Amino acid sequence: MRLVSQLLQRLRQKGLRRALRPLWQRHVFQHWQLVWLDRDPLARVPRQRTRPCPPVRLVQITPSNTDAFARHFPGQLQAMNDLAREGHTGHMYLDEAGDAVAMVWASTRDYHDRHYYGCTFPVQPGEYFQFAGEVERAYFGTGLSTRVQTELWEAMLAKGCTRIVVVVALDNAQAVKMHLHLDYHEQGRITHAYRFFGRWYFSRVTHYSGSRLAHLAPRARRKADSEPAPQLHDTDA
Numbered sequence: 001m002r003l004v005s006q007l008l009q010r011l012r013q014k015g016l017r018r019a020l021r022p023l024w025q026r027h028v029f030q031h032w033q034l035v036w037l038d039r040d041p042l043a044r045v046p047r048q049r050t051r052p053c054p055p056v057r058l059v060q061i062t063p064s065n066t067d068a069f070a071r072h073f074p075g076q077l078q079a080m081n082d083l084a085r086e087g088h089t090g091h092m093y094l095d096e097a098g099d100a101v102a103m104v105w106a107s108t109r110d111y112h113d114r115h116y117y118g119c120t121f122p123v124q125p126g127e128y129f130q131f132a133g134e135v136e137r138a139y140f141g142t143g144l145s146t147r148v149q150t151e152l153w154e155a156m157l158a159k160g161c162t163r164i165v166v167v168v169a170l171d172n173a174q175a176v177k178m179h180l181h182l183d184y185h186e187q188g189r190i191t192h193a194y195r196f197f198g199r200w201y202f203s204r205v206t207h208y209s210g211s212r213l214a215h216l217a218p219r220a221r222r223k224a225d226s227e228p229a230p231q232l233h234d235t236d237a
Helices: 002-027 074-085 144-158 173-181 219-224
Strands: 029-039 057-060 089-094 100-107 127-135 163-169 185-196 200-207
Touching: 074 089, 089 144, 100 144, 127 144, 163 173
Parallel strands: 127 163
Antiparallel strands: 029 163, 029 185, 057 089, 089 100, 100 127, 185 200
């Protein structure tokens, strides 16, 4: 009865279409548009206003220490262990209690995401693919999300990587804004990832000209790029 009452309440608050959309996406059909961005790890990091960050320390993720994710990221314990065993470079940040409050991963080879999108992201020589970056909500606004990335950039530079590539979901405005603030640039390609009935995956790549993210860019960049935007188009890769 409780489940039925919760469903009825959601229907009243959001309407039938909005209420059923998460169920449709989870169990029937999901489509992600993943925009490719890149960055020179030696480029300047723009300044930002932040509040003080509680003490945290950087630790390399290994198969033997992934239990640190149990408190704040319990749903990702298996994925973290899998990634560590596959040999990817992982950084986590521990609070004073020894619990992970942030993480980020890097791969210098083609990365097959079997935990979420179900597709492969190609990595070229000299690049590294940055993925699975996440910060516990209590640390939003502290600058930890920037620190997580810059310290990974330093580590990957030491391994000979000269370019960072990432993908960001087109509908994740918060993540898009964060990456644009850190001076990532669009590559003009999108990986479309599809999931059917929660178990079958398919992907394709399209290309475009101009910008898909200009409306979310920092004000200074929008002013610098104030020329009329070229017409956008998709072409199969």
